[in-house]
Amino acid sequence: MKVIVLGAGVIGVTAAYYLAKAGAEVTVIERQLDVARETSFANGGQLSVRSVGPWANPHAPGVALRSLGRADAPLIMRLRADPAMWSWVVKFLRNCTARRARHNLTLLRRIATYSGDSLAALCEDTAIAFDRRRQGILCLYRDRRSFDKAARELDGAAEMERAVTPAECTRIEPALAEVEAKLSGGIYYPKDESGDARRFTEELAAICREQGVTFAFGTNAVRFRATGDRVTGIETDDGLERADAYLLCLGSFSSRLARGLGIRLPIYPVKGYSVTIPVASQNIAPEVSIHDEELKIVISRLGDRLRAAGTAELTGYDARIDPVRSEAVLKGLFSLFPNSGDPKKATFWAGLRPMTPDGLPILGAARYPNLFLNTGHGTLGFTLGCGSGRVAADLVMGREPAIDLTGLGPERFS
Secondary structure (H helix, E strand, O other), X not given: OEEEEEOOOHHHHHHHHHHHHOOOXXXXXXXXXXXXXXXXXXXXXXXXXXXXXXXXXXXXXXXXXXXXXXXXXXXXXXXXXXXXXXXXXHHHHHOOOHXXXXXXXXXXXXXXXXXHHHHHHHHHHHOOOOOOEOOOEEEEEOOXXXXXXXXXXXOOOOOOOEEEOHHHHHHHOHHHHHHHHHOOEEEEEOOOEEOOHHHHHHHHHHHHHHXXXXXXXXXXXXXXXXXXXXXXXXXXXXXXEOOOEEEEOOHHHHHHHHHOOOOOOOOEEEEEEEEEEEOXXXXXXXXXXXXXXXXOEEEEEEOOEEEEEEEEEEEOEOOOOOHHHHHHHHHHHHHHOOOOOOXXXXXXXXXXXXXXXXXXXXXXXXXXXXXXXXXXXXXXXXXXXHHHHHXXXXXXXXXXXXXXXXXXXXXXXX
């Protein structure tokens, strides 16, 4: 079977890997000149299988209101005359109830757990190197009420997640010693991991090539062609490409391409920022991946680099870096780890996260039986990549996925 995968971020490349492993002849079409050059390029690096959670929750509207008028706020909505944006915002707010958040969390953990298991198996099979750290994720709280509430809501066994005191936070991550007095506590997820998503994607792409996968870089997918109930080709700026099946993994740009077939995908770009600084031997930098609940940033050690990422900005498809917002991420990093590196050597990045209103990816078949969707992963592309790629490969190859996809397909938006 010949399969065309559209997109060479972590989502598209993991899907290509599993498709090739299943015996498909795979071509990956990518407009950039290499893999992982957009959303997967410099993200926060967390593999948050247990600490995962949907953005749409009862706290989100309050965060948005408190952010009004602040250029450095964790969440900014630059509302404009864009029907797609307004439609997305309305659907997002509908998912911010406690009942919907609980439902979406259950579905999210289903695919995240499967993805974590799939990543572990892939690492064992390939010995892939990507600055992987298996020391857990520590979520920090400064506000006492927020911490107490998070501790009450824990539903896992002790080996999966547990509430910890400020002193225990420092024992888990000694680099927090200088700010221990400012903390109310933390939630520690010892089974979660971190790593470099770009390096992972690059290394996996090399393995894909060994398996016979072809990458067509610098090729822009323009529109699908369809006859009757089947997609018959994808028009690119290099000509028409044909296959037996097509897998859409274009992140924030998936909705634009699908619209040409009359398929409406409520995916909207939410811009996030990251900063990366080098870590020298004299620096006191964390080894454990950190999530700062108040600042809404994550921090991960990637070899001899430290990466901080976060914030959310609804501003359409504008991926330009706003210095005020990138500096806010850098300031947040040094507020926790003041001796972690040299801020003058920081490099800045911004990327568009493909967010759905409920915070869940879109996995499944489209209304055309040979077109499949693996998109809308938001901030969780790295976390969910292996699981969703494996599921997508099963669907394309006509096999029953190992997990129930109810609630994760495009039909939920009908």
